[in-house]
Amino acid sequence: MKVPFVDLQHEYQGIKDEIDVAIAGVLNRSDYVLGKPVRDFEPAFADYCEAAHAVGVDSGYSALELILRAYGIGPGDEVITAANTFIATALAISNCGARPVLVDVDPATYNLDPTLLESAITPATRAIMPVHLYGQPADMDAILAIAQKHGLRVIEDACQAHGARYKGRRAGSLGDAAAFSFYPSKNLGAYGDGGMVVTNDTAVAEQVRILRNVGQSAKYQHQVKGFNHRLDSMQAAVLCVKLPYLDAGNAWRREAADRYNELLDDTAVTIPAAADWAEHVYHLYIIQVDNREQLQAHLTEAGIATGIHYPIPIHLQPAYADLGHKPGDFPVTEQLAQRILSLPMYPGITPEAIDYTARTINNFIAE
Numbered sequence: 520m521k522v523p524f525v526d527l528q529h530e531y532q533g534i535k536d537e538i539d540v541a542i543a544g545v546l547n548r549s550d551y552v553l554g555k556p557v558r559d560f561e562p563a564f565a566d567y568c569e570a571a572h573a574v575g576v577d578s579g580y581s582a583l584e585l586i587l588r589a590y591g592i593g594p595g596d597e598v599i600t601a602a603n604t605f606i607a608t609a610l611a612i613s614n615c616g617a618r619p620v621l622v623d624v625d626p627a628t629y630n631l632d633p634t635l636l637e638s639a640i641t642p643a644t645r646a647i648m649p650v651h652l653y654g655q656p657a658d659m660d661a662i663l664a665i666a667q668k669h670g671l672r673v674i675e676d677a678c679q680a681h682g683a684r685y686k687g688r689r690a691g692s693l694g695d696a697a698a699f700s701f702y703p704s705k706n707l708g709a710y711g712d713g714g715m716v717v718t719n720d721t722a723v724a725e726q727v728r729i730l731r732n733v734g735q736s737a738k739y740q741h742q743v744k745g746f747n748h749r750l751d752s753m754q755a756a757v758l759c760v761k762l763p764y765l766d767a768g769n770a771w772r773r774e775a776a777d778r779y780n781e782l783l784d785d786t787a788v789t790i791p792a793a794a795d796w797a798e799h800v801y802h803l804y805i806i807q808v809d810n811r812e813q814l815q816a817h818l819t820e821a822g823i824a825t826g827i828h829y830p831i832p833i834h835l836q837p838a839y840a841d842l843g844h845k846p847g848d849f850p851v852t853e854q855l856a857q858r859i860l861s862l863p864m865y866p867g868i869t870p871e872a873i874d875y876t877a878r879t880i881n882n883f884i885a886e
């Protein structure tokens with residue numbers, strides 16, 4: 520049996536006809552840039568996130584960067600984020616000219632540990648950027664309380680958390696503004712790159728709208744030095760078709776996670792902890808084991824594809840040598856990097872594939 524890490528074909532085969540119609544619509548209208556699909560998808564995604572505004576951009580990275588720029592964050596400023604995240608979170612901060620200040624994560628949820636936040640705040644701190652990593656919201660109430668006390672913005676990196684809920688509220692509606700990615704393998708994925716800024720802050724939505732489109736408020740009227748970070752009409756057309764299927768995809772992921780949790784031998788495997796306030800959407804299903812490299816090689820041999828998210832923490836990457844960190848600075852993140860393994864997880868994964876994966880892991884550990 521072969522088990523892929525993700526399968527983008529399962530969903531496509533089910534919606535092929537709708538996708539064809541949507542793409543033909545763009546071709547027939549030729550509204551390739553900021554066309555009807557973008558204007559349709561933005562309010563649909565804002566509604567889905569239970570937020571007031573959504574502004575389409577060309578990637579999750581751009582969404583993060585444009586939020587920071589809209590808040591005027593740049594050189595001399597510090598933005599606090601989780602040490603355990605994808606590199607794009609830190610890149611958005613440093614490419615604005617600000618300094619990413621890393622904080623270690625909670626060993627149970629793998630998300631920014633709010634108890635470590637206050638000691639990372641300095642007079643230069645402008646914002647906190649929690650990441651809802653792997654599909655589980657960070658502990659937002661604790662983070663928001665500290666932000667409020669210190670007058671800081673809270674910018675959610677929701678790039679792995681489309682549809683997740685925190686105490687009943689949607690990821691993306693919890694802070695000042697949020698960034699989503701529509702990279703193809705995300706819970707809501709385009710057929711190329713795409714992203715979205717979601718916010719209840721009207722001024723920030725307006726500013727991002729200007730910044731994404733060469734800094735113009737009206738045609739050829741340039742208020743600020745902007746960028747070209749627009750969401751493509753073709754991708755927006757695909758996303759319009761796919762959005763109504765997002766909840767079903769997330770439900771499939773949750774069922775798959777429940778089945779893994781039930782089957783895996785939890786005396787030797789640490790299964791993901793879902794906090795009681797979280798509706799986890801399992802962008803990734805992460806386990807921890809002692810002998811990760813051997814287990815991964817064994818699974819590869821058995822035809823089961825896995826991943827590691829992420830093998831080298833940001834503070835130990837050559838690109839961030841300028842932050843001046845050393846091994847041991849973020850012990851939880853570093854230990855996770857040694858022990859985590861991402862198992863196959865996608866809408867369409869079969870109970871048989873999960874059973875085979877869990878059985879292969881349990882047998883390897885029992886040997």
Ligand SMILES: *Cc1c(COP(=O)(O)O)cnc(C)c1O
Nearest residue numbers: 578579580605607678679700702
């Ligand atoms: C995917 C991702 C991003 C960046 O999204 P892109 O669309 O690939 O630019 C940022 N942060 C996190 C946590 C992500 O998983």
